Amino acid sequence: MRHQPAVTATVLTTIIFWTIGHANAVPRSKPNQIQYEYVAPKNPAHQPIHDQMKQGRALEHLQELLGPLRLPYPLTIKVTGCDGAPNAFYNDEVVTVCYEMLADILKSAPAHDLPGGLSRADTILGPVLAIFLHETGHAVFNMLQIPVLGREEDAADQFAAYVMLKLGKDEARRLILGTAYHHSLQMPGQQVTLPIQLLSNEHSTPAQRAFNILCIGYGADEKLFADVVEKNYLPKGRAEVCAGEYDDLNFAMTKLIGPHIDKRLARKFHEVWARTVSARRANLARQ
Template sequence: MGRRTGNGTRALLTLALAAVMTGCTAGQDAAGPADAASRRTHGKGSSGGFVVQYRTGGKAASATAYLRTRRILDKAAERLNDTVKVPHRIPFVVRSCGAAEPAYDSETGTIDFCAEHVDEIRDRFAHVGQGVGQGADRQGDPDAADAHVAAVLEETAYHESAHALIDRLGLRFTGREEDVADQLAAVLLIGQGRAGETKALAAATDYALAAKETPFDPADLLDEHSLDGQRAANYACYVYGVQPARHEDLVGAGGRVTEDRAEGCPDEWEQARSGWQQLLAGHLKRQV
């Protein structure tokens, strides 16, 4: 997950657009009335803001139905539009991406929200329903698992929207862009209160599971992303930092954060929140 640039992306995009157009002429990927309604809702009569576009045919059908029924991206777009003034239209395009991960494409100004990613997260949590941040074990609880999936996909939406905002608003930052994008996702989730803290911990659980599923490769150290285990710890640290008394179970043996790091988590959280507050100065409709 991240930002796509370069000639290789252009070539892949050309093939993808050709496939989409072919599907549209066959009546498989054409946007229906619900898609038009979604675009009107999020566009709110202006040319700017985040919108959601669904490609309904082929391999994307199941993921599209899942996202649309739960309005995961629609709600994320609404929250973004209520928070940030964006002069450009930035579509979340739900489609089959093949082997690609969800990513913001700086050449087209769109966020590809890949059906394969939705299916991967759903599969990962199919048998995982433990309570998040509360120490409860609810293995196999379908409602808990579904809440986890929705939270992780919402986190993905905010992460990719951060890349879009950095590009379209010309934001200047320090550090690695992928880490900065994670910070915005954490801020937008945790800013929703206790429910948002639970969502952020679901994202931490997903990264922790991904770290366990994938054997460590030294080449991972060269990647633009932090390691999955590090990202899991970062999200847990932000949650602990905003409400230490409520999340004592995250610290120490059996927790997500070491006691030494926990001392600095309130500062880490405040740096993430105030950093994005400053980055978006002049573009905010309300504080993040």
């Protein structure tokens, strides 16, 4: 027992040492921390996707778009082949989007523009941007140690929808409808039968993800997305609570993510997207 004070002092010294050491080891957050990598595809079928993204400077534009994020470490955004798995994930400061997933989106896009003003390009650009932003959401939660209530997969979808809404009304509408369209393709029809195990997945079902992103859009701007409810893409019962859902999201993003945004760079956010999107949309329409 007599030795205890000495032991406690040693423990305290150790704790203080490590605390100071740790604090010194964590670099200060700063903007322009996005890096990128186009990995050469192993599957020749993915070469056109790689070439088109590289020629169109897709990752360079994402780098600029996400530049306002203040991060303690660099975040790499990478496109690569995944041996046949259509996947996207975040791990150890790297967002990986597989060519297989991008190929699936291209393949499932409609051949022509859709009625209601949604272009073929929107049905590609929307879900592709949604994937990059969803994974960036995971990266932000992890790298900035943002507490997440509820399921992180839903939170990452909400992060993506919120960022899309900052791209200007017309773009936000196109991208959100395009993303919802892509989700709805994966669960077509009014009645669905699915293995019960699918409901245990950490992701919401594609239909729920479609309703959720439409709800965030409608909650943010009831006029811009009015037709979504009129056409019953988003049922009235859900639509009634969307303003509240958007308020919750806006509060969380402002309070938790807002302090990590470089406000000076963020003012150019809309302009960066607007400068690059027309050429990309024209390219996608031609395919």
